[in-house]
Amino acid sequence: MRRARLATVLAVVGILLFGGAASALRDAPPTMAPRFITDDEGRALLLRGLNTASSAKSTPDGLPILDESEVEREYRDMGTNVVRFLLQWRTVEPEPGAYDDTYLAKVAERVEWYGDRGYHVILDMHQDLYGGAITPEGNVGNGAPDWATEMEGLPVGKQDQWEFYYLEPGVIRAFDNFWGTGDAATDLMRRYADAWGHVAEYFADDDTVLGYDLMNEPWGGSVQATAFENGPLAALYETCIDRIRRVDENGWIFLEPQAVGVNWGLPSSLPVFDDPRPGEDRIVFAPHLYPLPMDLGGHYDGDGKAPVDTTVGWWRDNVLRVAQRWNAPVFLGEFGLDATQPGGLDFVDKIADIADTAGMGWAYWSSDPGPWGPYGGNGERQPLVSTLDRAYPRAIAGTPTLIEYDADALRLSVAFTSVDGVTAPTEIYLPDVFGNGGTVDCGACTVSFDPDTRILSVTTDPTVGEHSIVVTTR
Numbered sequence: 001m002r003r004a005r006l007a008t009v010l011a012v013v014g015i016l017l018f019g020g021a022a023s024a025l026r027d028a029p030p031t032m033a034p035r036f037i038t039d040d041e042g043r044a045l046l047l048r049g050l051n052t053a054s055s056a057k058s059t060p061d062g063l064p065i066l067d068e069s070e071v072e073r074e075y076r077d078m079g080t081n082v083v084r085f086l087l088q089w090r091t092v093e094p095e096p097g098a099y100d101d102t103y104l105a106k107v108a109e110r111v112e113w114y115g116d117r118g119y120h121v122i123l124d125m126h127q128d129l130y131g132g133a134i135t136p137e138g139n140v141g142n143g144a145p146d147w148a149t150e151m152e153g154l155p156v157g158k159q160d161q162w163e164f165y166y167l168e169p170g171v172i173r174a175f176d177n178f179w180g181t182g183d184a185a186t187d188l189m190r191r192y193a194d195a196w197g198h199v200a201e202y203f204a205d206d207d208t209v210l211g212y213d214l215m216n217e218p219w220g221g222s223v224q225a226t227a228f229e230n231g232p233l234a235a236l237y238e239t240c241i242d243r244i245r246r247v248d249e250n251g252w253i254f255l256e257p258q259a260v261g262v263n264w265g266l267p268s269s270l271p272v273f274d275d276p277r278p279g280e281d282r283i284v285f286a287p288h289l290y291p292l293p294m295d296l297g298g299h300y301d302g303d304g305k306a307p308v309d310t311t312v313g314w315w316r317d318n319v320l321r322v323a324q325r326w327n328a329p330v331f332l333g334e335f336g337l338d339a340t341q342p343g344g345l346d347f348v349d350k351i352a353d354i355a356d357t358a359g360m361g362w363a364y365w366s367s368d369p370g371p372w373g374p375y376g377g378n379g380e381r382q383p384l385v386s387t388l389d390r391a392y393p394r395a396i397a398g399t400p401t402l403i404e405y406d407a408d409a410l411r412l413s414v415a416f417t418s419v420d421g422v423t424a425p426t427e428i429y430l431p432d433v434f435g436n437g438g439t440v441d442c443g444a445c446t447v448s449f450d451p452d453t454r455i456l457s458v459t460t461d462p463t464v465g466e467h468s469i470v471v472t473t474r
């Protein structure tokens with residue numbers, strides 16, 4: 001088994017190196033996402049937040065272990081403005097065609113906790129390894145309900161590394177039957193899309209729900225890469241978009257590429273999707289980032305930094321190429337690590353800096369207590385809190401052209417071009433260390449600071465084309 005695993009690793013590394021080299025030979029990508037998610041005032045949103053929460057994968061009710069005081073604490077400590085909130089298909093639709101609105105009401109209650117604090121909520125239909133029914137104990141996979149899990153008696157052998165369950169015959173068959181790429185032509189994809197239609201109808205009028213992340217880290221089973229992304233995955237997304245747009249014309253729709261390869265920096269070949277809504281498309285490219293050198297046990301320190309920097313560079317360029325091809329915003333739905341490992345906080349800083357300059361939103365994986373999260377097992381604040389507590393422009397009154405935060409110098413620089421009809425102020429979150437509103441250089445503008453929310457509002461003249469705002473400590 002060890003030889004097989006080594007072969008797998010070497011094959012993956014080889015694919016990655018080839019993919020990276022190929023990436024380097026392609027046209028230079030843009031330096032910033034071509035579009036941004038916008039709010040009702042037309043401002044460009046820069047979303048910063050957490051995934052809440054992995055615990056939802058295993059709770060009987062499919063809800064994250066969370067109370068309102070933890071939402072309050074997250075805002076007070078880190079000033080975040082988005083949450084990627086995990087849903088489970090198993091609890092949305094516990095029986096075929098029977099939707100659990102009691103569960104959705106509990107989700108809505110939690111959405112309100114965030115909305116009361118100025119957050120946007122992205123609903124993530126989460127899965128890992130298809131669903132709980134892939135093993136008798138139900139403690140390996142999550143997402144799909146048992147009734148939608150058709151393994152046809154194929155085995156799922158015990159694996160000491162969870163990722164290897166994806167290669168087990170029973171898991172592959174479950175995915176193939178979902179995608180309709182196996183022998184059994186099932187209607188599971190349609191049921192999944194109908195479930196999204198129900199969720200979207202339930203939240204269509206909830207202004208706190210920004211949109212819908214259609215499937216977490218899709219896996220094609222026996223169909224992989226371009227054949228998967230351009231085949232069954234594209235078909236699922238098109239069907240879900242249709243169901244959602246029948247009931248919600250305004251929710252943003254977050255589409256993830258396949259996880260394998262793209263999480264590490266290889267290019268996605270997802271096709272361009274049509275959004276039938278009136279007005280501008282509201283489709284967001286929503287990849288995850290987990291550099292392979294770190295997935296293989298490397299740390300972001302010493303000699304370990306260079307290979308991570310290289311693959312993260314490929315990831316950024318390939319993601320921006322898709323964003324350019326789609327003319328879409330980018331939301332990094334997951335990045336994270338054991339932040340207590342050597343270089344862990346430097347890695348988080350690096351990714352947050354890249355997302356700033358590329359105009360990408362992000363949700364850190366995850367809010368769950370433990371070494372990956374901002375709080376420890378006893379709720380104690382960990383160094384990651386300060387790393388995530390960054391100044392950032394939550395909402396920008398135009399098209400951003402520069403977003404840069406120097407965490408050492410404590411200086412935030414924002415530049416943007418005015419957009420007709422956008423007159424609401426640019427809103428900037430400032431950590432405590434900036435003092436009461438910081439020192440603002442913004443030319444002819446007016447500023448106000450709310451010491452409770454720590455939001456600096458900068459009103460600029462919409463008749464002036466270009467604007468620059470630099471904030472330093474008071």
Ligand SMILES: CN(C)c1ccc(C(=O)NC[C@H]2N[C@H](CO)[C@@H](O)[C@@H]2O)cc1
Binds near residue numbers: 216219
């Ligand atoms: C083989 N396949 C399909 C695979 C392998 C590895 C990951 C992964 O590490 N994902 C990163 C994190 N994302 C999930 C939650 O979305 C976490 O459980 C993982 O740590 C995904 C898929």
